[in-house]
Each structure stands twice: as structure tokens, then as C-alpha cells.
Amino acid sequence: xxxxxxxxxxxLMTAFAARFAAPANAAEFFVAPDGTDTNEGTKRHPFAxxxxxxxxxxxxxxxxxxxxxxxxxxxxxxxGIRFEAKDGGTSNAPVVWRAWKDEKPILVGGKTIANFxxxxxxxxxxxxxxxGFAGIYFRQLIFDGKRQFLARYPNFDPQNPYGGxxxxxxxxxxxxYADVPGEDRVTFAVKTNDVRSWARxxxxxxxxxxRYNWWNDIRAIKSFDPATRKMTLxxxxxxxxxxxxxxxxxxxxxxLDAPGEWYxxxxxWTLYFWPPAPLAKKTVVxxxxxxxxxxAPGTANLTFRGxxxxxxxxxxxxxxxxxxxxxxxxxxxxxxxxxxxxxxxSGGFRNGIAGCDIFETGSHGISISGGDVxxxxxxxxxxxxxxxxxxxxxxxxxxxxxxxxxxxxxSHNLIHDGPRMGIMFHGNNLVLEYNEIRHMNLETEDTGxxxxxxxxxxxxxxxxxxxxxxxxxxxxxxxxxxxxxSPRFAWGVYLDDNTGGVDVIGNIVARCPRASIHLxxxxxxxxxxxxxxxxxxxxxxxxGWTDKHRMWKDHLPTxxxxxxxxxxxxAWQKMxxxxxxxxxxxxxxxxxxSGNQFSQNIIAWHAPDAKYxxxxxxxxxxxxxxxxxxxxxxxxxxxxxxxxxxISVTNAWSAWQALGMDVHSVIADxxxxxxxxxxxxxxxxxxxFKLGFVQIPVEKIxxxxxxxxxxxxxxEAEGAREKPPGQNGK
Numbered sequence: 001x002x003x004x005x006x007x008x009x010x011x012l013m014t015a016f017a018a019r020f021a022a023p024a025n026a027a028e029f030f031v032a033p034d035g036t037d038t039n040e041g042t043k044r045h046p047f048a049x050x051x052x053x054x055x056x057x058x059x060x061x062x063x064x065x066x067x068x069x070x071x072x073x074x075x076x077x078x079x080g081i082r083f084e085a086k087d088g089g090t091s092n093a094p095v096v097w098r099a100w101k102d103e104k105p106i107l108v109g110g111k112t113i114a115n116f117x118x119x120x121x122x123x124x125x126x127x128x129x130x131x132g133f134a135g136i137y138f139r140q141l142i143f144d145g146k147r148q149f150l151a152r153y154p155n156f157d158p159q160n161p162y163g164g165x166x167x168x169x170x171x172x173x174x175x176x177y178a179d180v181p182g183e184d185r186v187t188f189a190v191k192t193n194d195v196r197s198w199a200r201x202x203x204x205x206x207x208x209x210x211r212y213n214w215w216n217d218i219r220a221i222k223s224f225d226p227a228t229r230k231m232t233l234x235x236x237x238x239x240x241x242x243x244x245x246x247x248x249x250x251x252x253x254x255x256l257d258a259p260g261e262w263y264x265x266x267x268x269w270t271l272y273f274w275p276p277a278p279l280a281k282k283t284v285v286x287x288x289x290x291x292x293x294x295x296a297p298g299t300a301n302l303t304f305r306g307x308x309x310x311x312x313x314x315x316x317x318x319x320x321x322x323x324x325x326x327x328x329x330x331x332x333x334x335x336x337x338x339x340x341x342x343x344x345x346s347g348g349f350r351n352g353i354a355g356c357d358i359f360e361t362g363s364h365g366i367s368i369s370g371g372d373v374x375x376x377x378x379x380x381x382x383x384x385x386x387x388x389x390x391x392x393x394x395x396x397x398x399x400x401x402x403x404x405x406x407x408x409x410x411s412h413n414l415i416h417d418g419p420r421m422g423i424m425f426h427g428n429n430l431v432l433e434y435n436e437i438r439h440m441n442l443e444t445e446d447t448g449x450x451x452x453x454x455x456x457x458x459x460x461x462x463x464x465x466x467x468x469x470x471x472x473x474x475x476x477x478x479x480x481x482x483x484x485x486s487p488r489f490a491w492g493v494y495l496d497d498n499t500g501g502v503d504v505i506g507n508i509v510a511r512c513p514r515a516s517i518h519l520x521x522x523x524x525x526x527x528x529x530x531x532x533x534x535x536x537x538x539x540x541x542x543x544g545w546t547d548k549h550r551m552w553k554d555h556l557p558t559x560x561x562x563x564x565x566x567x568x569x570x571a572w573q574k575m576x577x578x579x580x581x582x583x584x585x586x587x588x589x590x591x592x593x594s595g596n597q598f599s600q601n602i603i604a605w606h607a608p609d610a611k612y613x614x615x616x617x618x619x620x621x622x623x624x625x626x627x628x629x630x631x632x633x634x635x636x637x638x639x640x641x642x643x644x645x646x647i648s649v650t651n652a653w654s655a656w657q658a659l660g661m662d663v664h665s666v667i668a669d670x671x672x673x674x675x676x677x678x679x680x681x682x683x684x685x686x687x688x689f690k691l692g693f694v695q696i697p698v699e700k701i702x703x704x705x706x707x708x709x710x711x712x713x714x715x716e717a718e719g720a721r722e723k724p725p726g727q728n729g730k
Contacts, residue, residue, distance in 0.1 A: 026065035029053050030100070033073035046071065050081050050097075050107075057095055058086055065093040070307065072103030078111055078132070080289040080312070085298035091324070099306030109292035109312035109335070110138075113271060113284040122274045123256060128286070129269025136288050137266045140362075142311055142334050143275055144282040147360055147393065151256035151263045151272075152207075153196060153249045162442050162476055162725045163484055167194040170229065171243030173482050176212060180240070185210070186222075188241035190229045198252045206231070208247035211239035213445050213477045215397035215420065218250075218338055244482045290314030290340070297321030297348075305329050305708070314340035315367075322348040328708040329355045336362030338394040341402075345370065345381045352382045355708035358391070359717065363398040365391045365415070369427075371406025373458065376428060376571035378407020385412045385703050387714050392419040396443050399424045403432075410435060414703050417719035419443035421451045421494075422470070428575075429462035436469045436702040439720040441490040445477030448494030448518070449509070452502070455555045456562035457582050461501030461524075461575050465493060469701045471510040471678070474725060486725045487513035487536065497551065498559065500524045500595075501576045506696045508680050510534055515541035515614070516603075521551070523585070524577045524595040529694055531602045531670075531680050537610060538640050539603045544593040544617030547586045556582060587619055594622035600692045602670045604631040611640035613661075620659045628665040629688045637667055666691060 028043075031053045035046035047053050053068045060066050066089065089095040099105050111132055116124040128134075141148045149156050157164030170189040174180060188208075198204055201221055209216045219233040241247070249255065253263045259276040273284065290313045295302060300323040308331040309316040316335035319325055325348070332342040341364040345351045348370055358365045365388035370379025383401050392398025400415030403425035412434045415422040422437030437449040449470035452460040475490030492509035493516070495502055500523045508531045509516040516532035518541045519525060532539050545552045559582040566572045567581075577595055585592055603612065612630060630637050638652040639661070647655050657663050671686040673679045681698060682688055705712050 026067045026096075027057075027060045029056050029066070029068045030071065031068060031075075032071035033075065035071075043069070050075060050077070053097075054081070054083065054087055061087060061089055061095055062093065065089060066095045068095075068097045069100040070097065070103075070105035071100050072105055075105060075107050076111065077107055077109055077292055078288040080109055080291045080294060082294040082296060083299055083302060084296045085300070087302065088299040088322075088325070089301040091301055094301040094303065094324075096303045096305060097307070098304070104308060105306075106308040106310060107292055108285060108310050109289045109316065110142075110285050110287040113286060116273070116279060116284075119272060122259060124273050124275065124279075126271045126273070127269065128264070128271045133286065133288070134269050136286075138264065138286040138288070138313065139337060140287055140311070140313065140334075141262045141271075141273065142285045143260075143273075144277065145334070147334050148273070148276075149258075149261050150250045151252055151261040153194075153252075153255045155258045156260070160725075162486070165248060166246040167191065167248055169241055169243050169245045169247065173244050173480070174242050175480065183240045185236035185238070185240050186233045188231055188245070189243070190224070190231050192229065195226070195229060196249060196252070196254070198254050200252070204252045205250050206233060206247050207250055208237060208241055208245060209396070209444075210237040210241045210245055213245075214447075215395065215444060218394070244478065246484075285311050287311050287313040291316065291318050292335070293317045295319040295322050295325055300324050302326075303328060306710070307331075308333070310334050312340065313337055315342070315344050316340075317343040318346070319344065319348065319351050320346045322351050324349070325351045327353050327356060329710045330357075331710050332356060332358045332361070334360045336394070338362060341365065341367045341398070342388075342391070344368070348379065348381065350380045352384060353386060354382070354384045355706055355710055356386045357710040357714075358386060358388045360393060361391045361398065362393050363391070363395040364402045365398075365400045367402040368408050368410070369404040370408060371427070373406055373428060374566055374569050376406055376462070376569075378429060379405050380407055380409075381405070382409040382411065383413060384409070385706060385709060386414075387703060387711070387716075388413060388415045389717050389719065390417045392443075396420060397424075400437065400440075403427060403430055406430075409433070412701075412703055414714065414716075416440065416721070417442065417717070420447050421449065423450045425450070425452050425463065426459040427463070428458065428460060430460060430464075432463070432465045432468060434467050434701050438470075438472050439474065441473050441475045442486070442720055442725055443476050445475045445489040447473075447475060447489075448491040449473055449512070450492075451494040451496060452499055453497040454495075454499035454522075455497050455558055457498065457500070457559035458562045458566065460499060461578070463501075464503045464505065465507060466503070466505045467697055467701060468507045469510075469698070470507065470512070472721070473512040474720065475513050476725065489514055491515050491518040491541070492532075492535075493517040494520075495522045495525060496520045498522065498555065501578075502526075503528070505529050506694070507531070508533070508696060508698070510678065510680075512536065515539060517541065518543070519593070519596060521545040521593055521617075522596060523593055525597070527596070527598045527601065529600045529696070531696065532604070533675070533680065534605045534607070535610065536607065538612065538614040539605055539610070540598065540613050540615075542593065542596070542613075542615040542618045542623075544591055544615075544619075546590040546592065546617055548590065552592065587622060589619070591617050591619045591622075593618055596623045598623075598625040599627045600694075602629045602631075602688050602693060604633070604670055604672075604675075606633050608635060611643065612637050614640035620661060625661045626664050627691045628662060629670050629691055629693065630662070630665055630667050631669055632667075664691075
């Protein structure tokens with residue numbers, strides 16, 4: 001049987017690769033940086049531009065398969081390149097654009113800047129208007145393959161990249177979750193030591209994390225009152241900027257005072273730049289287009305493989321309304337602004353981002369949507385076998401994979417070093433499987449390895465989170481005294497705000513500061529056959545609402561609207577517990593959480609003071625927690641529900657069972673093979689097996705060797721694992 005499964009796996013992988021491989025009888029065209037567009041596009045006489053090759057493909061597209069081979073070198077695409085329906089192929093005659101053998105074609109969505117002259121000190125200047133940049137107010141600069149810093153105050157601190165380099169709004173601290181009547185979102189007070197003077201204050205921006213520390217805003221300055229030190233922004237931040245909130249100023253020539261900083265004078269089109277290393281034999285590049293590669297609606301059976309995309313103002317590779325299109329084995333780096341991701345799939349069917357290395361993106365690594373919510377028609381778009389790291393450079397809600405829609409998949413991805421979640425999703429019948437997500441949530445709090453919310457009653461019902469490895473989450477924020485800390489306030493699996501109908505099965509979640517899993521008024525969720533290890537405060541957490549809770553009252557109209565929009569649809573009748581109208585969800589005692597099941601899980605932890613559970617506003621008789629294997633490494637198990645009650649540690653477990661919880665669960669050593677080295681497979685004889693636990697297929701988790709991988713073996717970039725973020729008090 002094992003031999004059969006192995007052969008079947010090889011067959012399926014080969015078939016998948018063959019689908020995007022160049023057929024033996026395909027028309028072939030070649031492009032090279034030293035080619036000429038008057039050539040015939042052969043290997044010996046290649047074209048010079050992608051546009052000319054695209055024209056040649058159009059003559060055969062739909063009639064025969066076509067392959068365009070790109071030789072190594074730099075291809076400047078200052079306006080990007082767009083592919084339309086006439087540029088695609090058919091299922092029998094696909095079109096493939098790919099690198100020639102092991103050569104490295106690099107598609108650059110910008111122009112090189114040269115002719116620098118001394119300005120003052122280490123700062124150089126260049127007339128970029130004379131180099132084709134007049135009228136292009138670029139906001140990114142790449143030097144020697146690394147993005148540089150727009151001139152700022154305080155300066156970036158490379159020794160403390162997350163906790164350092166900040167100014168803090170002045171005033172008396174306010175509790176984060178306490179509302180303040182009359183509070184606005186456009187003003188804040190600047191501390192005396194942080195008052196600055198600029199010749200062009202209207203150009204200066206504030207990069208700020210407002211109130212909740214969930215994400216940031218970048219807002220221009222409208223005015224500053226020196227007498228009150230009151231700063232006014234041109235438009236609202238996402239939330240009020242409160243005392244203690246961190247920020248910095250950027251985009252002022254006066255702040256260009258450190259290597260790696262730059263400023264563009266858009267009145268004279270002069271670039272000022274302090275290079276961190278000599279310019280000799282190094283390039284300076286700035287973006288001139290938002291997208292490098294656009295694939296337009298109606299395009300089908302088109303693949304780009306083995307290419308490198310670099311330097312774009314927005315999303316580097318964007319597919320919209322396409323079918324069977326694939327970006328495979330590519331490298332996408334140094335791209336995107338606040339709204340720009342590495343690659344995106346919007347709508348369409350069966351499109352994928354596979355085997356790519358994606359890093360240094362302004363927002364998300366990958367964004368996927370598509371499918372119909374009312375009919376639950378799946379799009380079957382996917383992100384598979386990608387290595388995604390160091391994302392969210394400008395937008396701190398930027399995540400590794402952002403998923404929406406219906407019937408889409410994120411699988412076998414390795415994601416690390418980002419400001420917030422590894423995968424953020426909101427949609428139906430999504431699949432998150434075999435991913436490894438580590439060392440995330442480096443700049444925000446109230447976050448997780450994966451996250452979703454259900455404020456519309458529908459999201460993310462039908463979604464499955466299975467066979468993933470989530471570990472070493474951080475979280476970054478301040479306590480009530482204003483001391484900034486990391487790790488802080490982060491989970492592994494975070495099902496927020498009324499999330500319902502999600503299956504969390506067969507995952508390993510280790511070392512999360514708050515808890516391994518959190519259900520925030522969740523309902524109808526199955527938490528089965530997982531391994532939860534060494535969470536900081538409690539191992540499992542549920543925070544329920546009552547019908548008097550502000551969140552329930554505020555979101556009930558939206559939930560009713562969402563429910564009623566699909567209640568009559570046949571596909572939704574099969575969705576778990578969708579026969580219940582939101583107005584009927586409140587139980588007689590006013591609580592709401594129900595239908596959740598925690599069973600056949602292994603929960604193990606070392607910290608003496610860490611609790612087993614924290615279930616608040618949780619109706620014990622409407623939820624199941626049973627048949628789990630619980631191990632506090634020989635110490636007593638105390639659910640958090642009894643922390644402030646007059647119940648001894650030795651009696652806490654019995655009191656917990658008296659509530660109907662864990663009646664058939666067992667307190668025992670799970671017999672991990674080598675927990676010290678994160679080998680959480682069980683030895684023969686583990687008591688978990690008697691409870692119905694099924695061994696997790698750990699060997700399948702993460703990226704895998706494949707013809708469509710950009711690199712193998714993957715050499716993981718240095719980050720928070722090697723240099724953990726620390727504390728930073730003001």
C-alpha cells in the first residue's frame with residue numbers, strides 16, 4: 001500500500017509539472033538583453049524585448065503551444081507589460097514564458113539612476129529628471145539589491161529594528177481598550193525633544209501605529225502648532241493617535257543624516273542619497289510602474305516560470321479574472337508600496353503562485369481571492385510551495401498570504417519574519433494545509449500565526465486548517481505603564497469575532513505568548529487532533545460575549561444581513577449549523593458561544609504558572625471539551641477558571657470535570673519522540689492513541705523539492721530566529 005501511495009504521489013506531481021512544461025512540438029522564441037527586435041527570435045538570433053516576443057506568440061497562440069525562452073540578464077520594463085486573452089493558450093496548446101536553463105532573467109519595473117555627484121558629507125545627488133523620471137514621484141529606492149530608507153526622524157536602528165527608531169506621542173497614557181468621548185483621529189502631541197523644523201512641512205509624512213497597535217498609517221502633515229506642539233494630519237488615521245503611540249517622520253531633506261537614507265525633490269527632480277557603500281559596480285534603481293506583469297481578464301493557460309521580478313511601486317505580478325494561469329519558480333523581491341504585494345490572484349479559476357521565493361514586499365507576500373459566496377462555487381486558486389519572508393515593509397497588516405473568496409488553498413508554504421499574521425483569511429471552504437509559519441507578529445499585537453473573523457456570520461465557514469506547524473510567534477506592544485515588550489499578546493490559531501464553522505485539525509502549535517488557540521465568541525468550530533505546546537499564559541483560550549456586549553450589539557445587523565443573503569441558497573444548507581438565524585443564537589443565560597468541540601488534542605507545557613485553559617463567558621453545556629491528553633510535565637493542571645476562586649490546585653481538575661469538561665480526558669506524558677528538538681511525533685505506547693489521536697504527517701509539512709521550486713534546498717534568510725526582538729522602554 002505504501003509503495004502504491006508513493007507511486008501515486010510521484011505520478012500526480014509529474015502530471016502537475018507536465019501541465020506547465022513546454023510540449024516537445026511547441027513553437028519556440030528566444031529573448032536576450034543583447035538581442036535585436038529585427039531578429040527572427042531564434043536561439044541564435046533572439047529578440048531584445050518581451051513586447052516583441054509577445055507579438056510573435058500572438059501569431060500562433062491558440063493554434064499551437066508556444067514557449068518563450070528568456071536568457072539571463074536585466075530586462076527593463078519601465079511601464080510594465082500586460083498580457084491579454086490573445087496572449088494565452090488553450091489546455092492543449094499552453095503558452096509558457098520561462099528562463100533558459102539555469103540562467104537568471106530579471107524583470108525590473110523601473111530605471112537605473114546614474115551620474116551622481118557630491119552634495120555634502122556622504123550625501124550624493126543626481127538629476128533624475130534628465131534620466132526619465134520627470135513627473136515620476138517615486139517613493140522607493142533600491143541600492144545593490146536592498147531597499148533604502150526614505151529620510152526619517154528618528155533614524156532606523158539596525159541593532160533594534162522593531163523596538164528602536166521611534167518617537168512617541170506626548171501626554172498621559174490611556175487604557176488601550178477604554179473609549180474616550182470626543183477623541184479625534186487627526187491630531188496628537190509631539191514631545192519637546194521631537195519638535196522638528198522643515199523647509200517643506202507639507203511634504204513630510206507621519207508613519208504611525210495608532211491606538212490598538214494592530215497596523216500603521218502613513219499620513220501627510222497638515223499643520224503644526226509650536227505653542228501647543230499639536231500635530232494635525234491631512235486625514236484621519238485608522239484610530240486616534242494616543243499618548244505613547246509610536247511614530248516617525250519621513251520625507252524631509254533635513255532628516256537625511258544617515259547612510260541608506262534618501263530624499264527626492266519633486267520640484268527640481270533631484271535625488272539626494274547617502275549610499276551605505278561605494279557606488280562602484282553597484283546599481284541604484286527606482287520604480288516607474290506599479291505592476292511589472294499584468295495578466296488581464298479572459299487570459300488562460302499562460303505560465304511564467306523561473307523569472308525574477310524586482311522594483312515596482314505596486315503589486316509586482318497581478319492576475320485578474322484569469323483561468324489556469326501560473327507563476328512558478330519565480331523570485332519576487334523589493335516590490336510594492338503600502339498597497340503593493342508580491343503577487344495577487346483576483347477572481348478567475350485554477351490560477352496559482354507555486355514554488356516562488358517572495359520577500360521584501362510593501363504589503364502582502366501573496367493575495368488570493370475568487371469564487372462565489374452565494375453559490376459557494378470554488379475558484380480553486382492556490383499558493384503552494386512558496387518561501388515567503390520579510391513582508392509588510394510599509395503596511396504592517398501585510399501578511400504572508402492573504403486569502404479570501406471560496407474554495408482557495410494555501411499549502412506547503414514557509415512563512416517567517418513579518419509584522420503581523422502568516423496567513424489572514426476570510427472566506428468559505430478555504431484550505432490552509434501543510435504550511436510552516438514561524439517568527440511572525442514582530443511589530444503588532446492582538447494577532448496570530450493565522451487569523452480570521454466572522455462579523456458577517458458567514459466567514460470563514462467551511463474552512464479547514466490542517467497539518468500545519470505554527471511556532472514561535474512574538475507579538476509586540478506595551479503594557480499599561482507604556483513599557484514596550486516582545487513577546488506579547490499573540491496566539492497561534494486566532495478565530496476572532498464570532499468565527500464559525502472552521503475545522504482546526506492535526507496542527508502543531510508551539511511557543512505562542514498568549515495561547516495556542518483563541519476563539520473569540522466562536523461557534524461550531526472543531527478543534528481536533530492538534531498538538532498544543534508551551535503557550536505562555538494559557539494553552540487554550542475562549543473569550544465569549546453576551547447579548548449585552550457592545551460587539552454583539554454593534555455587529556448583529558451585519559450578521560443578520562450576511563445570514564439572510566445566503567440562507568435560501570442550496571449550497572449553504574449543507575454548511576454546519578447554518579439553520580440557526582443570528583437572532584436565535586443567544587442562550588437563555590445571555591451567553592452565545594456554542595457548538596465548539598475540543599477533543600483528541602494533546603496539550604503539553606512546562607511553565608509552572610501557565611494555565612491549561614481560559615474559557616470566559618463560555619457555556620459549558622453547549623460546547624464539548626473532552627478526550628484530550630493533558631500534560632503539565634508532572635505539575636498539577638489548573639484551568640484558569642479557578643485562578644481567583646477558593647479552589648486548591650489539587651482540586652482544580654476535579655472542579656473542572658464537575659463542569660462537564662474533560663470528563664474522559666487523561667493527564668499523562670504524551671511520550672514525544674524528542675520535544676527538545678521539536679519532534680512531536682509520539683512513541684509507541686503513547687496514551688494519546690487510546691484517546692483516538694492520529695499521528696500528524698509532519699514529514700509533509702512545509703515546502704518540498706519540485707521542478708517548479710525557485711530554489712532547493714531553501715536557504716532560510718536571517719531574521720528574528722537568529723536575532724530575537726527585545727524590549728524597548730521609552
